[in-house]
Amino acid sequence: MVAVISNLFGLQHLDLTEDIVSEAFLQAAESWSIKGMPDNPTAWLYSVAKHLTSHYFKRHKTFSRKIVPALITGQEGPALPQDPDFSDGNIMDSQLKMLFAICNPAIISEAQIGLALRILCGFGIDEIAEAFLTNKETINKRLFRAKEKLRKENVLLEMPRGPEINNRLDNVLHIIYLLFNEGYYSTTKNETLRKDLCVEALHLGVLLTGLETTNLPQTNALIALMCFHASRFRARQGGDSSLILYEDQDKDLWDDELINKGEYFLALSARGPEMTSYHLEARIAWWHCQKNDPPEKWGKILQLYNQLLLINYSPSVALNRTYALFKAKGAKPALIEAMKLKLDNNHFYFTLLGELYKNIGDKNAKACFEKAYALATTHNDKEILMRKISGL
Amino acid sequence: MEEFALVFRHLAGDNLPTPEQLKVNLPLWDDWAAGIAAQGKFVTTRRLAFGGKVLKASGVVTDGPFVEVKEQLGGFMIVRAENIDEAITLAHGCPIFDIGGTVEVRPFAATNQAILAMENGE
Structure with missing residues (x-):
């Protein structure tokens, strides 16, 4: 809804747009609690938002005709006397434009994710704060600065054209990828929230397939990746909010439908x-x-x-590659490669070293697991390591 | 950290690696290169095709000097290392050795700009 109305107001007036949408939801909450839920709640909300928008325009017109000439201000209000168009096509169109506007390299990536969650996914500030393991003030400040920046840079709500779209799409895909990872690897205990983040990332990815210029092989590859990971969501979640490691998962809990979807997009990619x-x-x-x-x-x-690794180094890819080497060729060659990594502040590194030593019956395993335990920060990680140490 | 070039040479002419040798040898390269990348020390690499042309000063173009020379250039990799000794350590295990080749480890020369800056006492 914010995306569609912003189409009329522009990003300069994002706050105003958010106010109109909040007002529509507020009216809904009041009216529905008294009169009951309408037959078509979505249409109801849209028509209230439409009304509020045109009301704003009327008021603004009077204001700008009768009052503004008397004042000399640099502040220009929006002046597009038009009703917002809540047709399916326009919703998709507006969301895509908004996605490209938000995923703007001018603002830091955490803020891009935050704005996407707030504006496109309708998350509350408290939910975003919880997802990022921080407080509401930090998120509010971050979003405020990001909106200021969008205003100052005069970012327009329009799809980039020609070759520009490819550069910008890379950034959009990266933000969707980070959003998904935020949900998939987040340490927050709120399981529903984590799942929501993944679902929203998947939703934004699929949104990009609606347009020929953004429905590219890399878009499909990212969607496939998210489907495959998401398929194990249920299997990796233990009853006590601890994570179940891949090796120990009940494969019957893997979601076949998501795996099939992933394969469909993988073929397209x-x-x-x-x-x-x-x-x-x-x-x-x-x-x-x-x-x-x-x-x-x-x-x-x-x-x-x-x-x-050859196109995209990161310590976690280096560790995963060494683990794959262990599974494919055994602990000894993997240990030789692992020794070269020297990721001395990384608890996953010492966990892997411990695992490799354990496999060749080397007593160094215990020291490595203990070092990993000392470096681990989350309760869940420490617990897993505790079990490994006592299992030696 | 500085950058170094690892220059790969293999036997040429009648001793060119055979297709059978290459079938075994080529898959080893990704494994070896990934081992360097896993340490965050890989920059880039390219492999050269066997064929090519040679332009001489006279303007004559030939089908390459490959029959006359003993070894020919097979490709290169750029790595990051603290010093040349570390770069040599990275070159250990290079699959070029399996097909009778060598790795030349070379530091990069200063750029013209850097030389000019030095001459101007900056």
Whole structure:
């Protein structure tokens, strides 16, 4: 709704747009609690928002005709006397424009994610704060600064054209990827919230397939990646809000429907020569969805991690690649490679070293797990390591 | 950290690696390169095709000097290392050795701008 109305007001008046939408929801809450839910709540909300918008325009027109000439101000209000168009096509169109406007490299990526959650996904400030493990004031300040920046940079609500769209799409995909990871790897205990973040990321990804210029192989690869990961959501969640490691998951809890969806998008992503990190990660995730552990599985995963490292280094990819090496070729060659990584402040690194030492019966395993325990920050990680130490 | 070039040379002419040798050898390269990338020390790499042309000062173009020379350039990789000794350590295990090749480890020369700046006493 914010996206559609912003189409009329422009990003300069994002606050005003948010006010109108909040007002519409407020009226809904009041009216529905007295008169009961209308037959079509969505249409009801849209018509209230439409009314509020045109009311604003009328008032603003009077204001600008009769009062503004008397004042000399630099502040210009929006002047587009028009009704917001809440047709499905326009909603999609507006959301895409808003997505591209928000995912603007001018603002920091945390703020881009925050704005996407607030404006496109309708998250509350408290939910965003919880997702980022911070407080409401920090998020409010971050969003305020980001909106200021969008205003100052005069970011327009329009789709970039021509070759520009490709550069901007990279950033949009990256933000969706970060949003998904925020949900998938977040340490917040709120399981529903984490799932919501993943669902919203998936929703935004699918939104991009609605337009020819953004429905590209890398878009499909990212969607496939998210589907494959999300398929294990239920299986990795323990009853006591602890995470169940991949090796210990009940494969019957994997969501076949999401795996099939992922395979559909993975096939689409292969139309063309592109091999982005999303393509490689989607394939790695696909192999992880293979339930019957074919013998070539870890060798293939290793190859994919090799390629991923060559285009996109990160300590976690380096660690995952070493783990794949262990599964494909054994603990000894993996240990030689692991020793070279020297990620001395990373508890996952010492967990992996401990695991490798354990596999060749080396007593260094205990010292490594203990070092990892000292470095681990979350309760869940510490618990897993405690079990590993006592299991030696 | 500085950048170094690892320059790969392999046997040429009649001793060019055979397709069978390459089939075994090529898959090893990603494994080796990823080991360097895993340490955050990989910059880029390119492999050269065997064929090519040579332009001489006289303007004559030939099908390459490959029959006359013993070794030919096979490709290069750029890595990051503290010093040349570390760069040599990274070069260990390079699959070029399996097909009778060598790795030349070379630091980069200063750019013209840097030389000019030095001459101007900056």
